[in-house]
Amino acid sequence: MFSGGLDGRITNPDAKGAMTDVMRSHGPQILAAVQRLVADPDQARDAFQEGMLAAWKSLPGYQGRSTLSTWVHRVVINHALMLLRRRGRTHEQSLDDLLPSFTGYGHYLSSPPEWCEEPGTLLQREEVRSEVRQCVERLPDTYRVPLVLRDLEGMRMEEIAKLLEITVNAVKIRVHRARQALKSMLEPCLLEGAK
Amino acid sequence: VNCEAFMSRLWEYFESKLSKSERDDCEEHASTCEPCSELLAKCHELTCRQFVEFLNDYLDDTLPADRHIVMDRHLEVCPECQRYLAGYRSTIALTKSARWDELGEVPSELFQAVIDAMSEDDGAGSR
Numbered sequence: 001m002f003s004g005g006l007d008g009r010i011t012n013p014d015a016k017g018a019m020t021d022v023m024r025s026h027g028p029q030i031l032a033a034v035q036r037l038v039a040d041p042d043q044a045r046d047a048f049q050e051g052m053l054a055a056w057k058s059l060p061g062y063q064g065r066s067t068l069s070t071w072v073h074r075v076v077i078n079h080a081l082m083l084l085r086r087r088g089r090t091h092e093q094s095l096d097d098l099l100p101s102f103t104g105y106g107h108y109l110s111s112p113p114e115w116c117e118e119p120g121t122l123l124q125r126e127e128v129r130s131e132v133r134q135c136v137e138r139l140p141d142t143y144r145v146p147l148v149l150r151d152l153e154g155m156r157m158e159e160i161a162k163l164l165e166i167t168v169n170a171v172k173i174r175v176h177r178a179r180q181a182l183k184s185m186l187e188p189c190l191l192e193g194a195k
Numbered sequence: 196v197n198c199e200a201f202m203s204r205l206w207e208y209f210e211s212k213l214s215k216s217e218r219d220d221c222e223e224h225a226s227t228c229e230p231c232s233e234l235l236a237k238c239h240e241l242t243c244r245q246f247v248e249f250l251n252d253y254l255d256d257t258l259p260a261d262r263h264i265v266m267d268r269h270l271e272v273c274p275e276c277q278r279y280l281a282g283y284r285s286t287i288a289l290t291k292s293a294r295w296d297e298l299g300e301v302p303s304e305l306f307q308a309v310i311d312a313m314s315e316d317d318g319a320g321s322r
Contacts, residue, residue: 019313027306028299028301045302045305052309052312052313053309053313053316056313056316100247102243102244105242106243107209112278113278114281114282115281115282115285119285123289123293129293133293136290147290151291152291175251176251179287182286182290183283183285187282
């Protein structure tokens with residue numbers, strides 16, 4: 001089954017070999033995705049291990065509609081989301097303070113700052129890369145998860161809505177708010193660095 | 196009031212921070228100056244709050260065509276929304292690009308733990 005060209009990277013004829021190949025070739029990407037979703041490194045490792053095992057157990061249901069690596073990636077992500085739901089929302093704080101404020105007439109209360117440097121230039125600085133990751137991790141689960149699935153995993157809004165069991169409109173709002181909050185969180189570091 | 200003075204007072208105009216006579220001067224200038232009249236009309240179409248509210252859909256190109264045009268027009272005349280949009284776009288780019296340099300190997304003990312767990316399970320290969 002697994003040597004039939006469903007995934008060009010897979011050459012092993014047996015299921016276990018195919019899964020091992022996926023873990024070797026795509027394991028780092030899958031683990032990184034789980035870490036961004038779960039945030040806690042120990043819980044991320046547990047989620048990765050449990051998710052890979054869940055994929056292994058579900059392998060008879062794999063129908064070859066996507067590459068095996070993509071399918072495994074999705075199963076593990078799904079498993080990480082289940083873990084997040086089990087974990088519950090312990091400290092969901094409001095993002096309101098990080099969103100732009102407006103006057104009664106709809107003008108900015110304080111003028112948006114100018115970002116002097118291009119993202120490509122900014123990313124050459126290790127402290128910026130580190131700050132971006134830390135800021136994403138500090139976002140509440142409600143906002144971080146849709147943001148990660150959209151901007152880091154590249155999923156479609158409809159797909160995210162299905163995974164999170166919320167409406168497409170709710171996904172759009174959460175992604176938008178998360179980006180706005182992230183922008184505000186990054187500005188002190190980036191504007192300070194540009195001086 | 197000339198065009199330069201008109202534009203410098205535009206923010207205060209919309210914030211109702213001008214005296215009645217200053218406001219009248221601005222409106223009188225706009226009534227006789229076509230470019231400033233157009234600018235005033237564009238500013239009336241959409242507030243900055245609304246621009247930010249629809250920014251996500253604007254970038255995803257999912258707004259109705261007429262709404263998209265209004266957003267374009269607001270952007271043309273509003274330097275603050277131009278700055279907000281630039282920062283918002285940069286945030287997305289930074290988030291997307293910061294992902295790849297963090298990839299390491301799957302730790303060997305974790306790799307082995309998965310292999311062991313698959314072996315222990317009555318896995319897919321034997322079903």
